[in-house]
Amino acid sequence: MKVLVPVKRVVDYNVKVRVKADGSGVETANVKMSMNPFDEIAVEEAVRLKEKGVAEEIVAVSCGPNAAQEQLRTALAMGADRGILVEHDGVLEPLAVAKLLKAIVGKEGPALVILGKQAIDDDMSATGQMLAALLGWGQGTFASRIEKEGDALKVTREVDGGLETVSVKLPAIVTADLRLNEPRYASLPNIMKARKKPIETVKPADLGVDVTPRLRVLKVEEPAKRQAGRKVGSVEELVAVLRNEAKVI
């Protein structure tokens, strides 16, 4: 079967994010960008499926600026076979991305789409679910383990208080949780091979999708600075402070 893996270009998880001076968003100029870590897990899972002989072809797709080709190259170096860039400068909301992906699914006809459970920049955790709804496919979200069983997929999900196992009929959507796997490091020969793998570029208009934002960002601000701690002399004083100042008891 063919597996589609959408990957998102985000600010690297090691970077200390700064809010733009005008409060319109976060600073991304001259900031290290990487593949969303949950998407890396999704790519790894697809590659493992291919190594097991379950998947035949892995197509990585990214929606974003031209520079998102770098993230596609990373996916190709990890083992994806080819890439598709849906090129668009500017804001792409989850619904727009889900619509773009639906169009790509229509063209490519994959039996499985594996996405990261959320992107670390906006933490929306929405694209996978929206895509499932748009396609009318089953979904296994927050997957910590997946296994193919006939024409269905057994998906173990991490839920509060334990693990839930669901069976999803293919074609299906899976979103990857942290413990699904530990992504490999790209090897040098694979980085070399990735350079020769094809990346096709399309525009949202080519796919007939209107990506105009439907949300308006009012303000982005940094979390309030934490106050320094304070030492108190006795239990009595502590209780008094908690009651009168912090008002938590």
Added chain:
Amino acid sequence: MDFALTPQHEALQEAIGRICADLGDEYWLMRDRQGGFPTELHQALAKGGWLGVCMPEDVGGAGLGITEAALMMQTIAQSGAGMSGASAIHMNIFGLQPVVVFGTGEQKQRMLPPLIEGRERACFAVTEPNTGLDTTQLKTRAERRGGRYVVHGQKVWISTAQVAEKMLLLARTTPAEQARKRTEGLSLFYTDFDRSRIEVREIEKMGRKAVDSNQVFIDGLEIPLEDRIGEEGQGFRYILHGMNPERILIAAEAAGLGHLAVSRAAAYAKERVVFGRPIGQNQAIQHPLAECWMELEAARLMTMNAAWRYDSGLECGAQANAAKYLAAEAGFKACQQAVMTHGGFGYAKEYHVERYLRESMIPRIAPVSPQLILSFVAERVLGLPKSY
């Protein structure tokens, strides 16, 4: 002129950085205390195909250049591994260039893949106790007896000889007085490190305990004819092929080590509060570190320039030597400044910078002294009379 790294270079740095991050500072602290070859790093790099970075593709390498190898070595040193990490693989990256260039097809297929796959490690047996940098005067004798050579002699400062399975050996096949030219009469071999005929004695040294340096005594080592690289008597010429890449790589390692020291010092200076403010707010702390950074960057750019020239097939002797000189001195100064920035804690092992300082002496001394580089530049670039 384009100074930007390509996406491929960035991918390389990222991948190497991740492999190194798995080991971490505590690992290198322990290796420095206890000694023992950093097998974990060597094997992880071999598994990722990194040891073949500048080896030809037909033997399993990536066919990239010294530019990429230099970026890789800088990244390793800068990750916290320092010279303990870099020296563990340094030789395997470029040392077999003479085999790549002058070996037969059969030799390349036999010798290079095991090295790239990390199944074999090579040491580089050139330097001798009584000749130093005067390489043409090597004494170790390889006598031809029918289909083999028999070797007797002594080598010194042979890194990784405790663990190596193979050895690139330069030995005399024609006595010096009978050789047609000063630079002839030496032959190059790549052969098994036969410990029944070779005795290895480790040299206790100042730093880099993880990667052993040794005295090597060769007594009756037999080398089959098929392990000789190229023509008999031409070994010195062949070995020169690896010299500029070696200077470039060690320059990259020194710059990486220096940048590591500066970033650690800057992080400490930001956090350490004395007299009610971070010490890094004081110009006496800031300025020397800023100066170190600038010197390291200048040295790094000279290194990349030399690497680019080498990969473009241009003459690069002056640039490679200058890069090694500049990076070694800048690296040493940066490590020293990092210790001073830490004050008393800089002298404590758990802050790591004292190890960097000890290791920063290596690129200054090896593989050629700073003075000899100055003499080389004076003679070859400035056209002054030879001084030695």
